[in-house]
Amino acid sequence: MLSHMSMAYYNTREIQGKQAHDPIFIEKMKSKSSSSSSCSSSSSSSSPSPPSSPSSSSSSSSSSSSSSSSPSSPSPRLVVCVPGPVIVGAGPSGLATAACLQLKGVPSVILERSNCIASLWQLKTYDRLRLHLPKQFCELPFMPFPNDFPTYPTKQQFIQYLEDYATKFDIRPRFNEGVASAEFDSKLGFWRVRTTGAKGGDETEYVCRWLIAATGENAEAVVPKLEGMAEFGGPIRHTSLYKSGEEFRGKKVLVVGCGNSGMEVCLDLCNHNARPSLVVRDTVHVLPREMLGKSTFGLSMLLLKWLPIRLVDRLLLVVSRLLLGNTSRLGLDRPKLGPLELKNLSGKTPVLDVGTLAKIKSGDIEVRPAIKRLKCHAIEFINGRTENFEAIVLATGYRSNVPIWLKEGDMFSKEDGLPRKPFPNGWKGECGLYAVGFTKRGILGATMDAKRIAEDIERCWKAEAKHCTPFKGSLFPLSSSSSP
Numbered sequence: 211m212l213s214h215m216s217m218a219y220y221n222t223r224e225i226q227g228k229q230a231h232d233p234i235f236i237e238k239m240k241s242k243s244s245s246s247s248s249c250s251s252s253s254s255s256s257s258p259s260p261p262s263s264p265s266s267s268s269s270s271s272s273s274s275s276s277s278s279s280s281p282s283s284p285s286p287r288l289v290v291c292v293p294g295p296v297i298v299g300a301g302p303s304g305l306a307t308a309a310c311l312q313l314k315g316v317p318s319v320i321l322e323r324s325n326c327i328a329s330l331w332q333l334k335t336y337d338r339l340r341l342h343l344p345k346q347f348c349e350l351p352f353m354p355f356p357n358d359f360p361t362y363p364t365k366q367q368f369i370q371y372l373e374d375y376a377t378k379f380d381i382r383p384r385f386n387e388g389v390a391s392a393e394f395d396s397k398l399g400f401w402r403v404r405t406t407g408a409k410g411g412d413e414t415e416y417v418c419r420w421l422i423a424a425t426g427e428n429a430e431a432v433v434p435k436l437e438g439m440a441e442f443g444g445p446i447r448h449t450s451l452y453k454s455g456e457e458f459r460g461k462k463v464l465v466v467g468c469g470n471s472g473m474e475v476c477l478d479l480c481n482h483n484a485r486p487s488l489v490v491r492d493t494v495h496v497l498p499r500e501m502l503g504k505s506t507f508g509l510s511m512l513l514l515k516w517l518p519i520r521l522v523d524r525l526l527l528v529v530s531r532l533l534l535g536n537t538s539r540l541g542l543d544r545p546k547l548g549p550l551e552l553k554n555l556s557g558k559t560p561v562l563d564v565g566t567l568a569k570i571k572s573g574d575i576e577v578r579p580a581i582k583r584l585k586c587h588a589i590e591f592i593n594g595r596t597e598n599f600e601a602i603v604l605a606t607g608y609r610s611n612v613p614i615w616l617k618e619g620d621m622f623s624k625e626d627g628l629p630r631k632p633f634p635n636g637w638k639g640e641c642g643l644y645a646v647g648f649t650k651r652g653i654l655g656a657t658m659d660a661k662r663i664a665e666d667i668e669r670c671w672k673a674e675a676k677h678c679t680p681f682k683g684s685l686f687p688l689s690s691s692s693s694p
């Protein structure tokens with residue numbers, strides 16, 4: 211696609227790409243730039259820009275991009291051309307992809323809306339959280355967990371591992387850059403990615419050949435609309451804002467949602483002498499976290515190598531029954547499909563029990579049906595019973611935010627913000643668009659995506675470099691993913 215572009219353009223692209231990694235350059239540009247859109251190279255580099263290049267398009271952006279001409283999206287203050295891919299999101303998926311690309315000699319830029327890497331883990335998870343799966347299933351590519359980490363690392367250990375990973379691969383995301391929109395400009399043949407700074411100002415446009423969505427399946431909290439919500443007298447808190455049961459000590463708390471988070475929050479509340487009840491609206495598979503001396507997840511992976519999924523499911527359910535008893539008696543009915551088949555078909559993750567079931571058996575946690583409505587200090591359930599509660603914790607999950615910022619209709623579903631193509635084919639779209647970490651298979655799935663994406667982009671990157679042999683030397687000094 212780029213083969214027709216002029217030599218000068220390649221020089222410009224490289225300079226701009228280098229500058230895109232340089233915060234000082236960006237700051238300089240911001241202070242220099244006027245309210246009208248200006249391309250970085252036109253002010254800082256003497257390289258001429260051909261009419262078809264992003265730099266010329268930025269100064270006449272209204273003619274080359276529908277987004278730029280829209281009154282709702284005024285021209286950005288700064289335009290930065292990135293030679294490699296732009297990755298949106300600095301969670302485990304974005305970091306893994308940047309590292310894989312870096313090892314292949316492809317520089318990338320990560321744009322992250324918050325002020326740190328792995329913001330889900332650092333800012334939106336509860337204190338007692340540990341990895342749900344054993345550490346060997348949560349490794350990012352090319353860096354195992356330290357040997358002295360436990361099988362299920364704590365949240366702090368996992369964050370430390372990710373920080374070390376970013377350091378090892380010299381990954382330096384551009385923080386406080388929330389992507390507000392990303393659109394493929396077919397006239398230009400590039401993606402135009404617009405970000406806004408922390409306070410909603412400082413708009414920047416990144417122009418790139420490849421765009422990698424790594425904003426995660428858990429980008430936005432799902433808060434259900436419950437009748438009478440405004441009337442309820444106590445706090446209503448989503449798990450993304452729940453840190454520990456300490457603030458609920460002695461209180462009667464209703465936890466809505468019986469996934470891994472809801473179950474664990476109930477346990478945490480018990481441990482802080484609160485009195486939790488758990489709303490269970492749906493069927494759920496609860497499995498012991500370990501069985502037959504192995505992690506349930508690891509054992510399942512092993513068995514699936516030899517046995518059909520339904521047989522593995524049956525084995526898991528028999529052992530679960532022996533270890534946990536009949537969960538239906540506790541108000542936790544099992545779905546008709548087995549846990550692995552259900553996960554494969556719907557993405558619904560089985561709950562790995564870390565002690566909550568024992569608390570339900572002992573009566574420390576009570577199970578309640580769906581909510582009908584909230585009242586001032588009470589909750590009415592669909593079975594007609596009304597009970598007093600002092601607080602509500604919503605363990606109602608998260609959703610992808612891709613449809614909000616990605617102006618594209620083919621690759622991602624508008625309904626759930628996930629790739630339309632089922633696993634393992636959802637990672638690649640059209641026009642240099644990729645998705646990492648949307649497989650409903652946790653970090654293991656993200657790692658698979660990251661490796662595939664890096665291989666795919668590397669092929670294209672090398673092919674383009676071959677085509678432009680005279681500039682090989684000047685195109686490739688960018689070895690690190692975001693080094694200045």
Ligand SMILES: Cc1cc2nc3c(=O)[nH]c(=O)nc-3n(C[C@H](O)[C@H](O)[C@H](O)COP(=O)(O)OP(=O)(O)OC[C@H]3O[C@@H](n4cnc5c(N)ncnc54)[C@H](O)[C@@H]3O)c2cc1C
Pocket residue numbers: 298299300301302303304321322323324327328329330331335339340341342343347348387388389390424425426427428429471611615646647648651652653654656
């Ligand atoms: C409580 C909990 C426990 C979990 N435990 C495990 C486990 O044990 N093992 C496992 O494999 N998985 C686990 N998961 C799943 C987990 O979410 C993922 O494995 C992992 O965090 C996914 O990484 P990610 O990078 O895809 O998404 P995220 O970690 O969500 O990172 C996405 C990043 O994108 C940023 N972002 C979002 N929108 C924008 C935007 N518009 N512009 C710029 N940046 C943006 C976010 O700020 C965030 O930093 C758990 C999830 C939760 C909620």
